[in-house]
Amino acid sequence: MTAETLSIDTLVVGAGQAGVAMSEHLGKMGVPHLVLERNRIAERWRTCRWDSLVANGPAWHDRFPGMTFEGLGPDAFATKDQVADYFESYARKLNAPIRTGVEVKSVARQKGRPGFTVETSDGVIEARRVVVATGPFQRPVIPPIAPKDATLTQLHSAEYRNPAQLPDGAVLVVGAGSSGVQIADELQRAGRTVYLSVGAHDRPPRAYRNRDFCWWLGVLGEWDKEVAGPGREHVTIAVSGAYGGQTIDFRRLAHQGITLVGLTKSFEGGVATFEQDLAFNLARGDESLMALLDAADAYIARNGIDLPEDPQARIVPADPDCVTNPLRELDLVQAGVSTIIWATGYAVDFGWLKVDAFDEKGKPKHQRGVSAEPGVYFLGLPWLSRRGSSFIWGVWHDARHIADHIVTQRKYLEYRDASQRAHEHASTDAANAPLAESHE
Template structure:
């Protein structure tokens, strides 16, 4: 059976794939976007019911379309975000094919381009853009055996609401945005909750009348190209829930959530925690205070008329669970019937059979341009900058990738019979 042909195949129709399609379309580059489910499917079916975006609507969007049903300073629900991207794809006329799974990509032998095998046949493409993002395979550390001592263990991507879990206490492992919001929701539902806290960054939701997204922008931190040592593994604890608020672990403890250190090991029904809780809380506090100080310096340097907020610099005393943390938890004795692992995701490129990965399976790329000619990546953390895995950041990365593809097409066309003297095509660099 002959294969279909196109210039570019984009794999994935989430925010990265839609952004790629916009810029490829604007450059007049023929392409197809393949999505195994629906546009922005992970927002629809792999998030809990009450999730909202962690950035305000004025920030967490693409330049070409505003949210029509969310106040600019409000936080869109997961369903509103999904519908936003579906509307955006329709607005730009993105050639998205839903329900088509990519099963294999391999380079042609002896000629340029790739054979893309899908659930609906094969496609020959000169370029492939991998827009599957960073949240592909949920990671659950192999700590607690699945032997029934805890009736339910699930990843945060499988959590929906408190009623989903059996009666009893819950341990939430992971103190990023997902972990703290799920722990807070469970506690508000009347559950006894333990929250395992690791290293984290907890920026202020708002300071001196401006959202933290604004502060990171004017301070140039969204555009940082290299993470501080170890920062790429540190989760960000920020929340848009209930209108948005600063994540405060002291407030969580005061509400009844018991904080513990990082989950370390399991033995005969007892979990052990690392002695790092106070250190993790203190480091998160310092990052929070450092951003406040940087914001104050920016206000003074630029003569801005923004109200002072001295109370934001004042941290309350550490709760007892931090000063004298629990080191062990007998799960049965504490009545723990569920563990929610908010422990992040890993990538899964088993279908991408090209020489584009290092010894640890990570893409070898610069600003999304792979070391394997013709292959590109989008939506990964720190792809080009701190904001690369965020909605606005992936849009700008996609523009750079589309520009690179346009330039490469120009080189490939140079000297061909239909363009005997053509020069490489170029568009404006980002």
């Protein structure tokens, strides 16, 4: 960009899956736009994930409608680099107007005229509309209970890459969603002693009766649910495409060698203490699994579909000793724990967005991504319009809705402008008309 102020109809902030999807729909609808990305396209897939990560959904599902994964079977799980390459290729296919290496520092509404002033690392932009496509994984969260102990290596799952990165010794993994489970499993397979802190979770089957769980959530209408169930807003989902895709079973992981513990409660004097809720959390996870299997069986019976029986899916291994005799506390030194990995999620960071689009808790106020602040849109957030909103294909559909809204607003403004021009034209004609002669 030049030193002069650039004006654009719609500015999209972020060129991950949300920004690329937004650019596709805006381009198809003829909306002039620009996408700014402070790093590279799909950067977080490349540098904020561990080395062995694969997508949690199969390639036929976790993609945009307009392009498949090159050289990857439909039931395979794309690696993180394949996903990043996919979005780069998609952006090239669209000839998307993306500028990388440009950070958006602030967005503020202009006074006395429509639109926003956008301060960037490469100059100032004036935009009529702004789409915030920065996604939900902005700021890694490590809870305040983390011990203040310089002898321990502590890192968030966003910083974890592989077992060789860590110092020798046992590892405590806090958090048993998809990230925590896969990291703990990888570390144990690499020969580490691993303790895995398990909180509330859902654990769907990786596949059931010859269909992936993504397919089941689709036909059962689960992806289209608009709100999470009461008390389920912050329940993590334990699912994995690693090693070809397997159903997460915490008891199996324990029999494999991982020591399960309850929710991490506190650290004091080098001792970690845990809630005595491990058996309860596992039972609730089992309930979520069985409920989905029951719903799938009912769907098959109701529709007369010929799919093979799958009795193995309902087998729950016996409780291991770490469940029947759960640890209440763990002396980290005695246990040889040298590392704590916090798989405790992320928080959004909208400090750069100086607009009235947030509630008293700092959460975006929006309806299906259309913000309470006219001209500001959010894309890529969990439950933006439905359960599937933060998934690759869900982002694509939400982007289309937002693009439709932008086009509608542009049409209203064009009508106003056309009416104003017609009025001005009539006024000009009247001013230039000759005066009528008097016949008095």
